[in-house]
Amino acid sequence: MNPSFTDVVIIGGGMVGLAVAHQLLERSPGRTIVILDKEKTLGRHSSGRNSGVLHAGIYYKPGTIKAHVCVSGSHRLRAWCEQRGLPINACGKVIVPQRPELDGQLDVLAERGRANGAIVEFWDAKELKRKLPVALTSSGRALWSPTTAVVKPALILQRLQQELQERGVHILTGCLNWDVDPDRRCLELPNGGSMSYGHLINCSGLQADRVAHKFEVGLSYRLLPFKGLYWQLKKDCGIQIPTNLYPVPDLDIPFLGVHFTPSADPEPVVSIGPTATLALGRENYRGLEGLEAIMTANNVLTLANQYIRNKGGFRRYVHEQAFLALPPLLLSAARELIPSVRATDIEPSQKVGIRSQLFDRDTGKLHDDFICMPGPNSTHVLNAISPAFTASFALADEILDRTCLLEAKT
Ligand SMILES: Cc1cc2nc3c(=O)[nH]c(=O)nc-3n(C[C@H](O)[C@H](O)[C@H](O)COP(=O)(O)OP(=O)(O)OC[C@H]3O[C@@H](n4cnc5c(N)ncnc54)[C@H](O)[C@@H]3O)c2cc1C
Numbered sequence: 001m002n003p004s005f006t007d008v009v010i011i012g013g014g015m016v017g018l019a020v021a022h023q024l025l026e027r028s029p030g031r032t033i034v035i036l037d038k039e040k041t042l043g044r045h046s047s048g049r050n051s052g053v054l055h056a057g058i059y060y061k062p063g064t065i066k067a068h069v070c071v072s073g074s075h076r077l078r079a080w081c082e083q084r085g086l087p088i089n090a091c092g093k094v095i096v097p098q099r100p101e102l103d104g105q106l107d108v109l110a111e112r113g114r115a116n117g118a119i120v121e122f123w124d125a126k127e128l129k130r131k132l133p134v135a136l137t138s139s140g141r142a143l144w145s146p147t148t149a150v151v152k153p154a155l156i157l158q159r160l161q162q163e164l165q166e167r168g169v170h171i172l173t174g175c176l177n178w179d180v181d182p183d184r185r186c187l188e189l190p191n192g193g194s195m196s197y198g199h200l201i202n203c204s205g206l207q208a209d210r211v212a213h214k215f216e217v218g219l220s221y222r223l224l225p226f227k228g229l230y231w232q233l234k235k236d237c238g239i240q241i242p243t244n245l246y247p248v249p250d251l252d253i254p255f256l257g258v259h260f261t262p263s264a265d266p267e268p269v270v271s272i273g274p275t276a277t278l279a280l281g282r283e284n285y286r287g288l289e290g291l292e293a294i295m296t297a298n299n300v301l302t303l304a305n306q307y308i309r310n311k312g313g314f315r316r317y318v319h320e321q322a323f324l325a326l327p328p329l330l331l332s333a334a335r336e337l338i339p340s341v342r343a344t345d346i347e348p349s350q351k352v353g354i355r356s357q358l359f360d361r362d363t364g365k366l367h368d369d370f371i372c373m374p375g376p377n378s379t380h381v382l383n384a385i386s387p388a389f390t391a392s393f394a395l396a397d398e399i400l401d402r403t404c405l406l407e408a409k410t
Contacts, residue, residue, distance in 0.1 A: 008200070022396065034171075051274065059249065081156065089268060092244065094132055096138070096246075356385070369383065
């Protein structure tokens with residue numbers, strides 16, 4: 001093998017990129033793999049900043065890729081953590097309708113969950129009171145998901161990175177300004193070196209559209225960044241929430257609403273969030289850090305247009321979720337689930353993440369499913385939104401199946 005040649009290059013060492021490398025090794029141990037990430041350490045973006053919920057597969061429309069990979073991905077990641085003794089809070093999840101008219105949505109969720117292979121159970125108000133006395137159901141019913149769990153994403157990434165490196169995967173970090181010649185299958189690296197490859201897989205998360213555009217792939221797609229801020233219950237507030245507690249989501253918009261999540265720590269911290277407000281940049285985690293003024297102006301115009309045309313119930317997202325970063329609104333959303341929560345019971349959390357949603361300029365629609373597009377000697381994972389962390393191992397298999405990499409001559 002030519003030393004500057006690698007069989008497969010993966011751009012992005014988040015959970016999706018690492019899981020793709022893992023599954024590639026399972027299928028074909030002899031292949032050379034390089035993962036290239038622009039950051040000095042892995043986990044600086046979505047995979048290191050998420051809620052850590054292993055979703056049970058309830059929300060997703062049967063027939064979508066999400067529905068196909070969530071349940072098996074969740075089982076596989078959970079078993080992988082168990083085998084390594086990594087922390088898991090097997091606390092389950094309750095979904096409650098925050099207004100009586102949302103009760104019917106519980107049936108839709110239960111139907112979807114069962115069709116996807118998830119276990120769900122209905123609880124009446126008595127059962128809810130017994131299991132989670134602080135929670136309220138506005139309709140007398142709640143949906144229980146016993147297999148939802150919470151993990152520690154940063155520990156999972158670290159362990160997976162270590163195991164991949166031990167198995168010979170090269171992980172090049174701090175590789176920001178690389179360039180590519182797709183026809184020659186050649187990467188120019190920031191240190192002046194170059195590397196040719198057989199196939200390239202783009203798993204670059206919040207930047208995946210920009211990377212794809214270098215290959216003339218997905219030119220009508222643009223990722224819109226939404227900031228997710230969290231609050232948390234104060235340790236001494238006296239409110240006990242031993243399980244995940246979620247509202248009934250608006251199934252037309254891609255966010256699940258503000259929820260309570262106990263962490264997988266020995267003494268769980270209960271986070272409240274995340275919110276979903278337009279971010280000022282793809283990596284605008286705090287203040288003006290990572291500000292992208294022109295992109296933001298374009299995104300504001302796009303969203304204003306969506307609002308006016310009310311595409312996909314977009315106005316409801318704006319009314320119900322866009323301003324939840326404002327503490328009084330967040331608190332009132334939290335009180336719909338737990339009426340006894342007071343302003344003095346919660347405090348801001350250090351956690352913040354950015355969720356990207358893929359917008360198609362041709363159709364004027366936000367995409368709600370994973371997208372995996374072929375390009376010249378390359379594959380582009382364009383919308384690795386939630387539950388991509390949960391589903392990562394199964395999603396990786398799906399990506400590799402679609403890539404037909406094993407048959408390709410590299
Ligand atoms: C607030 C929040 C809460 C969430 N909660 C959950 C949850 O509870 N459960 C769940 O299953 N999912 C959740 N998700 C979704 C989940 O975190 C993501 O779907 C998943 O982490 C995506 O992984 P990824 O590898 O595609 O992206 P990332 O983790 O963002 O990784 C992409 C990597 O690509 C690198 N990169 C980007 N551009 C380049 C470039 N040009 N060159 C080289 N490298 C590059 C980045 O540095 C990064 O390391 C949540 C997301 C957020 C933001």
